[in-house]
Amino acid sequence: MQHSVSTPMSVTTPNFSDRIGFAQLTRRAFEGGNLHPLREHLLARIAEGTAEAGEGLDLSLIAQLLGEKEAGLVIQSEVLAFHQLFRTRCAVPKPRLRVLALAADIDMGGNTPIEFLLEGSDIELLTLYVIKGVGLPATLPDHDVAIVVASDSEECHEALAVIERAAPHWPRPLLNRPELIGNLDRDKLYRLLAGIAGLDIPVTAHATRAQLSGLSAGTIACESITDELHFPMIVRPRGTHAGVGLAKIDDASALAAYLAERQEQDFFVARFVDYASPDGLYRKYRLTMVDGKPYACHMAIADRWDIWYLNAYMAFSEEKRAEEAAFMLDFDSAFAARHRSALDEMSKRVGLDYFIVDCAENKNGELLVFEADNTAVVHNMDPPAVFPYKPPQMRKIFAAFAAMLSRHVKTGEGSAA
Incomplete structure (x- = not known):
């Protein structure tokens, strides 16, 4: 039975199914563990009907x-058709808090990997999948605080809409409000952040294949797509992530060659920003924003822009690694201090309790924002023997996340209350 979103929502004892979960299984794969025996065991259990x-x-x-995405998504949809609530156990027998994560039926990268943030804590995680045709239950599983973990991907729009309609009647604090997550779309974020002093974010515009074909043939100008567009430019197929189809296009002939290799009909385009440091290397930073405060997540250094x-x-x-360690150690007094005003204003405009920013510094020393989202992985899987400076920094982020949850439970107010 679905909940009528116009009435107050109540809670009841949760009827969950336990699972190993995202963090543990991803860690096994990351560390080179063999997942095939566990897969065979689970397949046997399914065959037995147990x-x-x-x-x-x-x-x-x-x-x-294991790289079998389509098969995995078929299994996931079949499971979610008859059960939507799952528990990931915490590190103690009696949890201090219970968090309800509101997720969408999407691939493993489409929801906030919240399990990493709670790993080893005394906070129990329930994940409720909001799926098409089922929506939210008439009575919610009991929880202390809820957080929306579905992303701004098109596949999540229906789930976000269902949660948004129910949000005014939510019986507990609700974080990462669904109406704010959509602002993280590539072609919306630049509008949201436009005009912030000390922050540079290129206009990201939607372009059809026909427009780009005209641009490559010289029949239309860059400015017909967006005023600030020019060669070199960045092009990527709309809806792709993790660099799929991402390319720097230097001129019209390069654009023609790019289109010849792609089948998509819709793309995002933006001006290219050369953010190389004086030594010729590119430095890209990932920041985690928790309760309005920035934390260093990682720093990548390479001789390539992408x-x-x-x-x-x-x-x-x-x-x-020594430079990354120094970046983390001095973050509050160096990077965060240099960009404090821009980061504060960005956090206010985005409005989410938790999100991630991928950024750099342009040649004018401004904060160059590439993207912001709520689903990038923040983890503590890197080997301490190689990255001894990372575990303390990750624990700092995890502690801040737990403190944010506790604060909202204590005040009894959601982020938009």
């Missing part, structure tokens, strides 16, 4: 971690 719903969801995640932490090969450079 598997619980949580085991089915674990099997779905294992399939995705940096991700993995392609920066930080583990193979003692010099790079």
Whole structure:
């Protein structure tokens, strides 16, 4: 039975299914563990008809971690069709708090990986999937605080809309309000952050294949798409993540070659910003914003503009790691201090209790924002022997996240109350 979103919501004892969960399984895969025996065990349980719903969801995640995304999503949808509430156990027998995460039926990267933030804590996590045709239950599982973990992806829009309609009647503090998450879309964020002193964010505009074809043929000008667009530019297919299809296009002929290799019909375009430091290297930062305060998450250094932490090969450079360690150690008095005004204003405009920012510094020393979202992975999986400075920093972030939850429980007010 679905809840009528126009009436007050009540809570009841939760009917959850336990699962191993995202953090533990991802850690096993990250550390090179063999997930195949566990997969075979879960498949056998399903064949015997003895598997619980949580085991089915674990099997779905294992399939995705093994590169079988489509199969994993099929399993996930089949499980969620008959059960939507799952528990990830905490580190103590009697939890101090119970958090309800509101998730969407999407691949493993489409919801906030909140389990990493709560790993090893005394906070119990319940995850409620809000799926098409089912919506929210008539009576919510009892919890102390709720947080929306669905992303701004198009696949999550329906789930966010359901939660948004119910939000005014929510019986507990509700964090990361759904109506704010949509502002993180690439073509909305720049509008939200426009005009902040000391912050640079390129206009990201939607362009159709026909427009880009015209641009490559010289029949239309860059300015017909957006005023500040020019070569070189950044192009990516709309709806892609993790750098899929991302390219720097230097001129019309390069754009024609790019389109010849892509089948998509819709793209995002933005001006390219050369943010190389004086030594010729690019430095990209990931910040975690918790309750309005920035925390250093990582720093990637590479000789290429399209940096991700993995392609920066930080583990193979003692010099790079030393710089990242200094960045974390001096963050509050250095990076955060330099950009305090811009970060404060960005946090106010975004309005979310928890989100992540990928950024750099441009040649004028301004904070150059690439993107902000609520689903980037913040974890403590890197080997301490190689990255001894990371565990203390990650624990600082996790403690801030737990303190934020506790504060909202204590005040009994959501972020928009």
